[in-house]
Amino acid sequence: MFVSVNKLKSFRPVLPIGMVTVATQVRAAGHDVHVLDLMWEEEDEKAVREAVAAFRPDVVGISIRNVDSQNMLEPVIYTPLAREVADWARAERPGVTVVLGGPGFSTVPDDLMDFVGAEYGITGFAEESMVPFLAHLHRGTEPADVPGVIFRVPDGSYHRRDPVFEIDYRKAARPDPELYDPRYFTYSYETHDRSEKVPATIQTKKGCVLECVFCSNFLVDGTGVKFDDVKRVADEVERLRDEGLEVLEIVDGVFNLPLNYAVEVLREFVRRGIEMPWSCMINPGNVTPELVDLMVRTGCYYVEFGTDSCNDRVLRRLKKNFRQRQIISAHRQFEQAGIRVEHCLFIGSPGDDRDSVRETFDVMSGLVPPGAPEAHAYWTLGLRVCRGTALHTTAVEEGLLTGDERFIVPKYYVSRDVIEDSALLDEIQERVLANDNWYLWWGLRTIGLRERIRMARQESERIEAELLAHLPERRPAPLPAALTTRGEEGR
Ligand code: B12
Structure with a gap:
């Protein structure tokens, strides 16, 4: 199950293209995939708990696009929601594996691992990493060689594999629009002087x-x-x-x-x-x-x-x-x-x-x-x-x-x-x-x-x-x- 924690509608809502790209790739590799986009949910906890209870995922991948508002005059951090999602998922399904990823995650991986208390993180592009990572979890082997992976080892430090910033576009699945929440396409947002559709x-x-x-x-x-x-x-x-x-x-x-x-x-x-x-x-x-x-x-x-x-x-x-x-x-x-x-x-x-x-x-x-x-x-x-x-x-x-x-x-x-x-x-x-x-x-x-x-x-x-x-x-x-x-x- 993938969860996008970006709820930012001000400025304008943006499609979770990164998460949907990875979700499409993982589904194409034969996994059952469920996608939850909190952008449109009013009660996040209820939405996460219900989705976890219904879908019963082995792995919850949290996509962290934005870390903060990047606006000194309007300081807001968006990461506490990722922490809550992990907690709600674990409460609903003890033992579920939490993995973090997304552009925001790649900018501050260690801190976010600590903050969310996730089992794993994957920095960089996940097109080449997520499927081998899941194969490791399935076999019960340690995903130590997966590009961009980060996880805690017994001495409390992190094992890290550098991301490989390469991508074979011929193999990469194109993000499937069906995995976007349909509410994006009926929503309009106001700019200075007009109303626009989410592109x-x-x-x-x-x-x-x-x-x-x-x-x-x-x-x-x-x-x-x-x-x-x-x-x-x-x-x-x-x-x-x-x-x-x-x-x-x-x-x-x-x-x-x-x-x-x-x-x-x-x-x-x-x-x-x-x-x-x-x-x-x-x-x-x-x-x-x-x-x-x-x-x-x-x-x-x-x-x-x-x-x-x-x-x-x-x-x-x-x-x-x-x-x-x-x-x-x-x-x-x-x-x-x-x-x-x-x-x-x-x-x-x-x-x-x-x-x-x-x-x-x-x-x-x-x-x-x-x-x-x-x-x-x-x-x-x-x-x-x-x-x-x-x-x-x-x-x-x-x-x-x-x-x-x-x-x-x-x-x-x-x-x-x-x-x-x-x-x-x-x-x-x-x-x-x-x-x-x-x-x-x-x-x-x-x-x-x-x-x-x-x-x-x-x-x-x-x-x-x-x-x-x-x-x-x-x-x-x-x-x-x-x-x-x-x-x-x-x-
Ligand atoms: C395009 C873009 C925009 C456009 C978006 C247009 C649109 N319609 O989508 C615009 C200009 C609107 C925009 C606005 C903002 N943006 Co912007 N944006 C980007 C940019 C350049 C590309 C994002 C993108 O679409 N990538 C394409 C997809 C395919 O890649 P991806 O999302 O990274 O996903 C890959 C991996 O991250 C990973 N992955 C993704 N999810 C998951 C989940 C799991 C579990 C795993 C394992 C892996 C994984 O795999 C994916 C496939 O390779 C990035 C910088 C960058 N180079 O990434 C900044 C970036 C994401 N933006 C950022 C920010 C801050 C913002 C704003 C908050 C700025 C502002 N002050 O208004 C707003 C927020 C808007 C919103 N509503 O969320 C920051 C976020 C980091 C941070 N510090 O918070 C970034 C990283 C720029 C930066 N370096 O600071 N943005």
Whole structure:
């Protein structure tokens, strides 16, 4: 039995594609599979207990997509539900084996193992791991050689096998849409000015070529990129379309990197006459007229830019592959093509100060003015710090963090030049509120930014104390060998 513990509907509900991919694979290998998605359940305990009692699973796989909100102004942790699910399942069926997985799990495996008290965890892609893992459990042998596996050994430490960030797409089952809760497809969510359907999802590749200093995606997908075959990707989209799914989202961390592969995927769509409304995440550094043209011709209606900042010095510090000039040019190309753009930006990156924040705001005022709803700017104050990232090193060097963080506890980096500048914080609040197409925090009209920062800090301390009370003292484990090149740089 698989359980998805992601209940986040704000922003928008997302299909549990990871869990359904693994569940499909496991079912294809001959196991009886039941899937429970808590997104739609009002009474989680009842839903879990009833499902466990009815299905009587030997193994409960808990899919942990999100660890926390990654929002300093709205600190929320999502992991306590995983712990409760494990407890409810065990109470209903003593002796059941609990295994954790999912992108959130891969970012903080040891802490989550401790916190949930799970028997096993699997980091990285589970397409190649879950079936051999279950075969071990069935035979009663120890799954010590399964890629990405983690479990406790008698001396209290963990046995860990590094994940193999490789995937044979020819063998990997495509996620079966039948395993999604049908309520996703009847639900609509409100954006700034319209009502939207939850899109079907497809992933065309795993991983990313960039090494942005804050990004923890390398812990989920490894370093480098693993490409699916463009024909298989197009087959999958045709299948989804033929099954009646009306809107599509490509969930690659960045769709247009590398550019030639994205172009190949879209050319294949054009060759087959695929045209349906779709969206994706875009890197502003790699936008060409051909890419935009293919996107328009295949029905793309919305893109999310990982813009981060509009100041070149800050972009360089973040190790971004683009500069302000490219942000503007990419934005204008999409605008002219009639594709909606949402910029995601940080306030308080390493190197950010009054001038760079103002410059970013000025550029955004030009690209995302008030009143014109075809573009939006989504601001985030501070950056969530993750293990193995260069941002962690910077935060420690600057004395903002100590270096022995438990990464299950959300910690944020905000440059001192921003967070300690009260006048700048007031100016940020004023400018965000003056633009109906900008978003920073929903309560800003009633609670000022400086006050909110103070309140959120208190809230974070409470969350931290709650989490740490459930965790044994333990130094963070070293990064897997496959990630040490990147990790060395990060430490
Ligand atoms: C695409 C994406 C989005 C899109 C989603 C679009 C959509 N329609 O699905 C958007 C932009 C909307 C989004 C939003 C958010 N996201 Co996001 N997103 C991603 C991204 C890039 C890919 C996720 C994905 O779909 N992967 C494809 C599937 C096939 O892979 P998978 O889920 O990892 O599953 C595999 C394994 O994890 C494993 N697995 C999965 N389940 C299970 C279960 C078991 C038992 C086992 C053994 C294995 C297993 O096997 C699967 C197959 O290989 C990841 C980063 C990344 N590279 O993974 C971040 C990521 C998941 N997001 C993250 C976050 C934080 C968010 C937000 C909370 C951000 C915010 N502040 O709003 C929101 C939450 C939205 C929500 N409602 O849940 C974090 C979560 C970690 C954390 N610290 O909490 C990630 C990891 C990014 C990061 N590195 O920080 N996101």
